[in-house]
Amino acid sequence: MSAAVDLSQPLRLARRRYRLRRTLTEAGSVMLGVVLLIWSLAPVYNMLLIALDPEEGEIEFDGNIWPPEPSLEGFRAVVTQEARYLENFWHQFGNSLFIGLSTMVLTVLVGSLASFAVSRMRLSKGSLLTNAALFTYAIPASFLIVPYFRIMHSYGLSNSLWAVILTQVTFAIPFALLVLQLFASMIPFELDDAARVDGASAVQLYLQIYLPLMTPALAVVAIYALMLAWNDYLYQSVLLSVRNMTVSAMQGQLFADTDAPWNAMMAAAIIYVLPPIALLFALRRYVAASLTMGDVKG
Amino acid sequence: MSATQQVLAAEPRVSVKGPQHKRRHRHLRGSDFKWAIAFIVPYAAIFFALVVYPIAYALWMASEPSLYADLIAGPLYLSTIVNTLLFVGVGVNVKMFLALLLSGFFLRRRRWIRALLAIYILPWALAAAQACISFHWMLIGEAGLVDGVLSALFGIEGPNWFNNRWLGLGSNIIAYIWKWMPFWTVIFLAARIRIPRDIYDAAEVDGATGYRRFVHITFPLLANLYLICTLLSTLWTLGDFTTVYLVSGGGPAGSTEVLATLGFHYAFDAAKPALGVAAVMSAVPVLIPIVIILMRRLQTSEVQV
Numbered sequence: 354m355s356a357a358v359d360l361s362q363p364l365r366l367a368r369r370r371y372r373l374r375r376t377l378t379e380a381g382s383v384m385l386g387v388v389l390l391i392w393s394l395a396p397v398y399n400m401l402l403i404a405l406d407p408e409e410g411e412i413e414f415d416g417n418i419w420p421p422e423p424s425l426e427g428f429r430a431v432v433t434q435e436a437r438y439l440e441n442f443w444h445q446f447g448n449s450l451f452i453g454l455s456t457m458v459l460t461v462l463v464g465s466l467a468s469f470a471v472s473r474m475r476l477s478k479g480s481l482l483t484n485a486a487l488f489t490y491a492i493p494a495s496f497l498i499v500p501y502f503r504i505m506h507s508y509g510l511s512n513s514l515w516a517v518i519l520t521q522v523t524f525a526i527p528f529a530l531l532v533l534q535l536f537a538s539m540i541p542f543e544l545d546d547a548a549r550v551d552g553a554s555a556v557q558l559y560l561q562i563y564l565p566l567m568t569p570a571l572a573v574v575a576i577y578a579l580m581l582a583w584n585d586y587l588y589q590s591v592l593l594s595v596r597n598m599t600v601s602a603m604q605g606q607l608f609a610d611t612d613a614p615w616n617a618m619m620a621a622a623i624i625y626v627l628p629p630i631a632l633l634f635a636l637r638r639y640v641a642a643s644l645t646m647g648d649v650k651g
Numbered sequence: 652m653s654a655t656q657q658v659l660a661a662e663p664r665v666s667v668k669g670p671q672h673k674r675r676h677r678h679l680r681g682s683d684f685k686w687a688i689a690f691i692v693p694y695a696a697i698f699f700a701l702v703v704y705p706i707a708y709a710l711w712m713a714s715e716p717s718l719y720a721d722l723i724a725g726p727l728y729l730s731t732i733v734n735t736l737l738f739v740g741v742g743v744n745v746k747m748f749l750a751l752l753l754s755g756f757f758l759r760r761r762r763w764i765r766a767l768l769a770i771y772i773l774p775w776a777l778a779a780a781q782a783c784i785s786f787h788w789m790l791i792g793e794a795g796l797v798d799g800v801l802s803a804l805f806g807i808e809g810p811n812w813f814n815n816r817w818l819g820l821g822s823n824i825i826a827y828i829w830k831w832m833p834f835w836t837v838i839f840l841a842a843r844i845r846i847p848r849d850i851y852d853a854a855e856v857d858g859a860t861g862y863r864r865f866v867h868i869t870f871p872l873l874a875n876l877y878l879i880c881t882l883l884s885t886l887w888t889l890g891d892f893t894t895v896y897l898v899s900g901g902g903p904a905g906s907t908e909v910l911a912t913l914g915f916h917y918a919f920d921a922a923k924p925a926l927g928v929a930a931v932m933s934a935v936p937v938l939i940p941i942v943i944i945l946m947r948r949l950q951t952s953e954v955q956v
Contacts, residue, residue: 385756386767393771396785396829399796403788418799463693470690474683482691484946489702490883491942492709493890495911496931499918500708501701508700523701526694531949555686584779586893591919601780608784608897615788622781630776 404428404619427616431624436617438607442600446625449599452514452589453582453628456521460578461571463522464529469559471530472537473545483534486527494524495587502591512594520588525578532577536570537563572639576632583629600625709928718929727905727913728930734820735909735934738827738895739888746828747835747881751873754839755865775833783897786826787813790898812899816906819899823907826898827891835880842876843869875948882945889934910934 407424430436434443471479501520510516544562553561564571583601590602604622607613633640722728757768774782789796790812798809812818846869854868870877892911895901901908901916908916910931918927 382756382759382764386763389753389767389771392829393773393833395796396782396789397773397777399789400781400785402796418796418803463697466690467694470687474687474690476684476687476691480950482694484950485698486694487946487949488942489698490886490945491938492706492932492935493886493911493938495890495892496914496928496934497705497709498915499924499928500705500712504701504705504708519697519701523697526697555683555690559690580776584893586780586897587915601778604784605780605893605897608780608787609900619785622778622784626776626778626781629778630773633772633776 400619400623403615404617404623406616408616427614427620428624430614430617431621436614436621438603438613439617439621441598442621445598445600445603448514448593448597449583449589449601449625450628452517452521452599453579455514455518456525456582457575457579459518459522460525460529461575464526464533464574465564465567465571466559467526468530468533468537469563472534473540473542473558473563474555483530486530489524489527494520498587498591501588505592512592512597514593514597516592517585517588517599518582520592521578521582521585525574525581528577529574532574533567533570536567540566569639572636576629576636576640579632580629709932712925713929713932715925715929718926719933721926722930722933725926727908730906731908731910731913731930734907735889737820738824738891738909739885742824742827743881743884743888745824746832747877747884749828750832750835751839751870751877753832753836754843755869757836757840758843772833772837774830775837777830779830779893780897782830783826783894786822786829786898787900790822814903816903819902819907823895823898827888827894830894831884831888835884838880839873839876842873846872879945879948882941882948885941886938886945889938 402418402420404427405420405423405425407422407426427436431439431442434440467482470476471482501516505511505513505516508516510519540562544566545558548558548562586601586605589599590605593599593602600621604618604625607618753771757764757771788794790798792798792811792814793802793809795812797812801807801809810818812822850868850872851864854864859867890911891909892915895907895909895912896915899907901912905913905916910933914927914931916927917930918924921927
């Protein structure tokens with residue numbers, strides 16, 4: 354009888370301790386969550402704070418932590434292109450969009466073709482190509498801005514959007530090859546062999562087996578390429594002239610200019626950052642799928 | 652060519668003894684070989700026109716030895732080297748380590764943590780230039796949000812973060828970590844999802860929980876990926892121009908410049924392109940070993956667990 358009491362006592366203690374620890378862990382993770390929330394959103398909040406100011410001028414820089422009189426005037430001035438420095442906003446936005454989308458399409462196309470040839474067509478010495486591609490990262494992109502500036506001129510591409518697109522594609526593809534190769538190794542070769550027996554050509558293998566099965570990886574590559582081009586400031590500001598700029602280049606060049614209408618500038622910044630977020634949201638299923646695809650193997 | 656013919660053509664391959672894999676490599680059939688080459692040509696063209704040529708051009712521009720004497724004689728070069736080492740060394744390592752820890756947090760299957768993850772990766776989705784500009788205005792001194800919050804909540808008068816070299820450098824590092832930590836967290840998260848549960852279950856039976864589980868199971872399994880990511884990120888961060896240029900702007904008086912921005916200033920503001928190229932190319936002796944280690948790591952093992 355006494356033995357049973359002795360046993361239940363430590364058990365209850367252990368259970369209580371377990372419960373206490375779980376509560377503490379829970380509290381800790383909620384606190385961490387709050388910290389991460391503030392950390393992630395602070396600069397975004399700062400953008401909104403300035404963008405919601407009613408008029409340009411010193412008012413947005415009074416150390417406010419809450420917009421005193423929130424107004425959408427900044428956004429209106431951007432959309433109608435009335436704000437100073439933002440007269441060509443939609444033209445610049447169009448340029449950004451063109452660069453982003455072209456980089457995305459070209460990276461996916463050129464990258465997937467090369468990766469298909471190397472990983473699926475059993476090209477001897479194919480791995481050389483991937484290694485050579487990685488060599489691209491031996492010298493960071495920003496280190497090569499001077500040579501690029503001159504080379505693009507000699508290619509007849511000075512002040513052309515294509516100059517920017519080509520540089521972005523150049524620096525997106527090595528990473529794309531890495532990702533594509535990783536995923537291609539998960540598609541069984543038997544599929545290709547079976548299609549071969551049915552008389553499929555290399556092009557058909559690429560179009561009908563490789564591309565459909567690689568959709569998640571291609572989505573990751575597409576997002577990566579778009580983000581790279583969308584994030585770029587240096588190449589867009591150096592390779593393009595003032596009259597044919599992108600949003601990034603224009604905003605970067607005015608970044609410390611206290612005379613600029615900052616409520617409208619921040620409103621423009623918010624409009625500019627939205628498309629990738631929308632794309633990420635639209636493709637979230639593919640991204641999630643590509644993240645868990647390893648389950649097949651692991 | 653009909654299917655039968657193809658099978659017949661493939662026949663000798665199968666019947667010959669020896670490892671079938673190697674045979675296949677050598678016997679890429681004629682039309683296929685042409686297609687494979689055709690598929691590779693676009694990238695090869697880009698590679699030679701836009702990687703090999705610019706790098707050769709940069710090396711040629713920076714080959715004059717007197718440029719390096721000029722660099723060292725210049726007022727900013729040595730402090731820029733120190734800044735670059737701190738920016739890359741502290742930025743990359745703190746970011747990677749926090750990303751690894753946070754990937755464990757986001758592994759927990761709670762609905763609110765899933766929702767938080769969506770917000771947490773927002774910095775990565777935000778365009779770099781705009782995010783950095785927001786950081787710049789947030790830290791601009793008493794006019795900025797950070798000092799506003801400091802004085803409203805604690806009554807502290809905050810500094811102007813860009814009037815002091817170390818505060819400026821710290822601001823750059825914080826902005827850099829803010830922007831790039833989510834990306835690597837997601838990479839680690841993807842790798843950790845793939846670690847089979849049984850390993851943890853077995854470890855739990857042996858009494859390994861909490862941090863011991865992390866030290867003895869998670870980290871060894873992720874070590875190779877962690878190294879690869881750190882090396883890759885080091886290369887990318889050395890070339891990070893936007894963060895430094897748009898957060899502190901290199902100021903005050905160029906004391907927070909890194910190599911990428913110093914090279915830019917020399918080339919475009921001081922109109923000394925060769926000196927600018929020499930400034931950035933002086934990092935090449937450090938870059939090459941990193942790339943070689945990276946290639947070896949990628950070759951010897953899969954990136955995944």
